[in-house]
Amino acid sequence: MQSFEIDKSDLLRFEKALDGNDAELESLLKEYHASEIALLFEKLPQEAKERIINILPTDVASEVIAEMHEEQDPGELLIGLHPEKRSEIIEELDYDDATDIISQLDEDEQQEILEDLDQEDADSIRALLKYDEDTAGGLMDSEIVKVNINLDKKDALDEIVRQSEEMEDFYTIYVVDDGDILQGILSVKSILKAKADAHVRDLVNTDFVYVKADLDQEDVASLISQYNLASIPVVDDNMKLLGRVTVDDIMDVMEQESTEDILKISGVSEDEELSGNWKDAVKSRLPWLIINLGTAYLAASIIRQFDGTVERFPIIAAYMTIIAGMGGNAATQALAVTVRRISLSDLTDKQAYNTVIKEFLVGLLNGAANGIIVLIIAYFYDANLKLGLVLFLAMTGNLIVAGLTGASIPLVLKRVGIDPAVASSIIITTFTDCAGFLLPLWFATKLL
Amino acid sequence: MQSFEIDKSDLLRFEKALDGNDAELESLLKEYHASEIALLFEKLPQEAKERIINILPTDVASEVIAEMHEEQDPGELLIGLHPEKRSEIIEELDYDDATDIISQLDEDEQQEILEDLDQEDADSIRALLKYDEDTAGGLMDSEIVKVNINLDKKDALDEIVRQSEEMEDFYTIYVVDDGDILQGILSVKSILKAKADAHVRDLVNTDFVYVKADLDQEDVASLISQYNLASIPVVDDNMKLLGRVTVDDIMDVMEQESTEDILKISGVSEDEELSGNWKDAVKSRLPWLIINLGTAYLAASIIRQFDGTVERFPIIAAYMTIIAGMGGNAATQALAVTVRRISLSDLTDKQAYNTVIKEFLVGLLNGAANGIIVLIIAYFYDANLKLGLVLFLAMTGNLIVAGLTGASIPLVLKRVGIDPAVASSIIITTFTDCAGFLLPLWFATKLL
Structure with a gap:
């Protein structure tokens, strides 16, 4: 199987099968992987989705639900199902996925779903629901393979086989003491290789990385990425093992964080959903535009201070x-590089200082290069060398302002604990707009 | 261990230890994980790095080298080492990491390094060097655990234990036939659970996802993320198993692709290194700024067409x-949302159409909202309702232009096979600048 995109022909086949009977639809569904069906769901109406979920075997249905994007509202789909089918599907889900989906619903709907579940499943999900979804606790899965440190090889292997029955896959075996306190990790390799009379105690690796349940997901992602882990154990304040976060959850986090960076830099509220409707988009973007309108008036008011100059030299x-426009674009360049750099790693004071110096130099050189072009055009086209000189100085000056603000504002925000990406281009271009009007008008007033 | 950032106190300790003798430095190094030392290397001079690598045990030294960012030039560090130490370190590296590092060096340096290695290691690395580094073949690791489909449980387990001796970790066992043709995958769980007389043939899962060696890394990342895999097998055109790509390599790819998206949208060449020097930054950004200068002249030339209007109504x-500025920012918003959405998943024609309609509506509404503010200000401050009306119409019109171009240009580029992120804000704002000058001047000419 190598197909991983749903194209139009797939969609057409489904639309046709949906017009037919269940048997037809069922045989078509067998050709698709759960994650492909989840992709397809983005393009199908609610009733078609419910019908497909009802036809699919429970394990596939639950995988489809787990794979649906949050924006596709898998919770809404669950609520629409017959309570029995719904409970079967939820019991098949990993607890962390079930919790994520259920947490999107109203309090009432949550209660309704939880009441129908097995006591044990309901309790596990309730425990997970109390963690903020953006933390290690919110991301973690409580289904793990763990063995007691006092077991011998045979008992440990039996235990591992028994516990892994219910799991899709496991990467690491966690070792705990009698009080469930995390002692270390055990690799499959080391237990397979061990002599028959070996004990877990002899095989455990006690040098491991773990996270507390309340750690922010972005920090969990950095750790997993930095140490190249397939999963990381989550503990409470007493080092009691609560669960694990796996790398596939982290990939979603990374995608989400990068999306937020791109949106914030561009003056879009970070929680605008990419495929959201126009109402949400207006709500997310209008406040930034109104702020921009305020700053634009500020910049325009500078022009009014130089009415005499504009009248004498309307050009x-x-x-x-x-x-002003060139400054805005140069500032956006400096901003994008700096924000992305900060978001990938912390900078020392020296590195921060060097970054500002670098952007100053880049502004100076790019400003001078573009300034010379403008000067030449003014000289040949407007036959006015003095005007060219004014424009050269203003261009160079504004691109220096662009480099300095584009680099230093996100760095300062980071230092004082504000997300540097809110230094969006809307904020930064205020400076280049103001300087972009002020500099040419001021130089013109002095030199022409 | 939970520390995962290198702070100033760590740096100070190292700077102090570097002034002392090797024993002192060695004992300090023991407190740090390889990935932490790699982070620290970003802040140390070349000679300090070489000294530390020489002091570290070979396995840790090789892990540090593997963890260094490409920008930190690990190849340069290797070249500076004594050939014997260097070969030891490279032989300890995964082949894919060794290949990545060596591929950054000159042909001559590559030869020098490869000649000193074991024949087998050198051959493996030479084979990997021929794949483009941005493909599955370039990312893959050839050290895998694979078993023949004809083995029984005991022989298979022995084989797995034997092969895993040399590996850091494995997630999946690959099953091949006598000709090394990939037949399927085997989970650790299923072989552990199997009865003693079971054969690999009975346990193999033949429904698996694989990639061809020449598949682009971005597509490999989508597959791994979509199917929640820890690793994916890489095959040649005859389905012969070549290696595997693991999720940790993919996390680096995802970070890199997101960085490229952010840079390109902001008018920075995609291969500008975030921590590169000012010379590279000027080279990467100046061409975009010069393009912008051309489009700015185009927009400014519109103003000159309405000299009479500007003279009559200098305001x-x-x-x-x-x-014009508001249009630029609204276009950047629409662009960021659309580019990011396309880069996370392909859109159907219907979705693309809906996106453009949505951005039209958002432009209309945000334009009208801001237009009303401008109208009110013009009425009360300039005491000119007609001017207010001109500005209202121009604002609404330009924000519609912003929404339409911000959404449709990246969508069209994607259709014709051009990276949609090159529709940078520099390109899009050309439209909003032109419309931002044209609309108020044209309405003013007609209505005032």
């Missing part, structure tokens, strides 16, 4: 839009 | 900068 009005 | 000159 400046056209040129200053060029200088 | 328009200030207002049109506001309208």
Whole structure:
């Protein structure tokens, strides 16, 4: 199987099968992997999704539900199902996935679902629901393979086989003491290789990385990525083992964090859903645009201070839009590089200082290069060398402002504990707009 | 161990230890994980790095080298070492990591390193060097655990234990026939659970996902993420098993692709290194700025077409900068959401159409909202309702242009096979700048 995209022909086949009987649909579904069906669901109406879920075997149905994007509202789909089918599906889900889906629903709907479940499953999910979904506790799965440190090889292997029956896959075996306190990890390799009379105690690796349940998901992702882990154990304040976060959950976190960075830099609220509707988009973006309107008035008010200059040299009005616009783009460049760099690793004071110096130099050089072009055009086209000089100085000056603000504002925000990505281009371009109007007008007033 | 950041106190301790003797440095190094030492290397000079690598045990030294970012030039560090130490370190590395590092060096340096290695290691690395580093073949590791489909449980387990001796960790056991043709995968769980007389043939799972060696790394990442895999097998055109790509390599790819998206949207060349020097930054950004300068002249030339209008109503000159600027920011918002959405999943024609309609609506509404604010200000501050009406129409019109271009240009680029992220804000804002000048001037000419 190598197909991993749902194309139009797949969709057409499904639309046709949905018009037919269940047997037809069932045989078509057999050709698709659960994650492919989840992709397909993005393009099907609610009733078709419910019908497919009801036809699918429970284990596949639960995998489809787990694979659906949060935005596709898998909870809504569950609520629409017959309570019995629904409980079967939820009991098949990993607890962390079940919790994520259920946490999206209203309190009432949550109660309704939980009441129908086995006591044990309901309790596990209730315990997970209390963690913030953006923390290790919210991401973790409580189904793990763990063995007591006092077991011998044979008992440990039996235990591992028994516990893994219910799991899709496991990467690491956790070793705990009688009080469930995490003692270390055990690799499959080391227990397979061990002599028959070996004990877990002799095989356990006590040098391991773990996280507390309340650690932010972004930090969990850094750790997993930094130490190249397939999973990481989650403990409470007493080192009691609560669960594990696996790398597949972390990949989702990384994607989400990168999306937030891109959106915030571009002046979009970080929780706008990419495929959300126009109402949400307006709500997410209008506040930023109104802030921008305020700053634009601020910049425009500078122009009014130089009414005399504009009247004497109306050509400046056209040129200053060029200088302001170039500053905005240069600032966005410096901002993107700096924000992304901060978000991948922390900078020392020295590195931060060097970054600002670098962006100053880049602004100076790019400013001078573009300034010379503008000067030449003014000289040949407007036949005005003095005007060219004014524009050269203003361009260079504004691109220096762009480099300095684009680099230093996110760095300062990071230092004072504010997310550097909120230094969106909307904020930074306020500076380059103001300087982009002020510099050419001021130089023109002095030099022309 | 939960520390995962290198802070100033760590750096100070190292700087102090580096002034002392080797024994002192050695005992300090014992407190740090290889990935922490790699982080620390970002802040140390070349000679300190070489000294530390020489002091570290070979297995830790090789892990540090593997963990160093490409930008930190681990190859340069290897070249500086004594050939014997260097060969020891490389032989300890996974082949894929060794290949990545060696591929960064000159042809001559590559030869020098490879000649000193064991014949087998050198051959394996030479084979990997021929794959493009951005493909499955370039990412893959050839050290895998594979068993013949004809083995029984005991022989298979022996084989697994034997092969895993040399590996750090394995997630999946690959099953091949006598010709090394991939037949399926075997989970540790299923072989542990199997009866003593079971054969691999009975346990193998033949429904698996694989990739061809020349598949682009971005597609490998989508597959691994979509199917929640810890690793994926890589095969040649005849289904012969070549190696596997593991999820930790994929996390690096995802980070890199997100960085490229952010940079490209912001008008920075995708291969600018985040911590590169000012020369590289100028080279990466200046071409975009010069393109922007050209488009800015285009927009400014529009202003010159309406010289009469500007002369009659000089106030328009200030207002049109506001309208153009607002359009630029609204376009950046629409662009960021659309580019990110395309980069996470392909859109059907219907979804693409809906996206454009959505952004049209968002532009209309945000434009009208901001237009009303501008209208009110013009009415009360400039005492000119007609001017307010001109500005209202121009603002609404330009934010519609912003939404339409921000959404449709990346979608069209994707359709014709061009990376949608090159529709950077520099390109998109050309439209909003032109419309931002044209609309208020044209409406003013007609209505005032």
